[in-house]
Amino acid sequence: MSIRDDLLRVLDDHSLMRWTSEERNSTTCKCGWNGNGFELHRIDAVLARFGVVELPKPMPTDADIAVDMDDPFEFRAPWGTYYATGGLVESDTGPSWTTAHARAEAAALLAAANRAEAQS
Numbered sequence: 856m857s858i859r860d861d862l863l864r865v866l867d868d869h870s871l872m873r874w875t876s877e878e879r880n881s882t883t884c885k886c887g888w889n890g891n892g893f894e895l896h897r898i899d900a901v902l903a904r905f906g907v908v909e910l911p912k913p914m915p916t917d918a919d920i921a922v923d924m925d926d927p928f929e930f931r932a933p934w935g936t937y938y939a940t941g942g943l944v945e946s947d948t949g950p951s952w953t954t955a956h957a958r959a960e961a962a963a964l965l966a967a968a969n970r971a972e973a974q975s
């Protein structure tokens with residue numbers, strides 16, 4: 856199952872069941888939630904399950920690691936620069952990951968950041 860399928864399931868689980876006021880500002884969700892701000896409720900449901908971040912823009916690169924790349928771009932972060940190289944994600948600090956491993960690392964980092972923010 857892809858992340859798109861998982862996201863569709865969350866959105867389906869939080870579908871509008873019915874308007875609960877004549878002014879159409881109060882709703883009942885498929886999950887049982889009732890109130891106004893239905894779209895914010897749906898966003899909260901997505902954010903409770905998925906880490907949503909704005910992806911950095913790819914930057915053109917002339918780094919040595921990118922010499923043989925057809926589409927040489929780099930992605931900068933505070934502690935390193937990353938390159939998409941033929942199915943791998945490589946770092947200027949040495950490690951490289953499969954795309955699945957890179958996504959798993961990023962997900963764990965986002966989950967820890969979310970938890971740390973909730974604790975502060």
Ligand SMILES: [Zn+2]
Pocket residue numbers: 868869870884885886887888896900
């Ligand atoms: Zn809901």
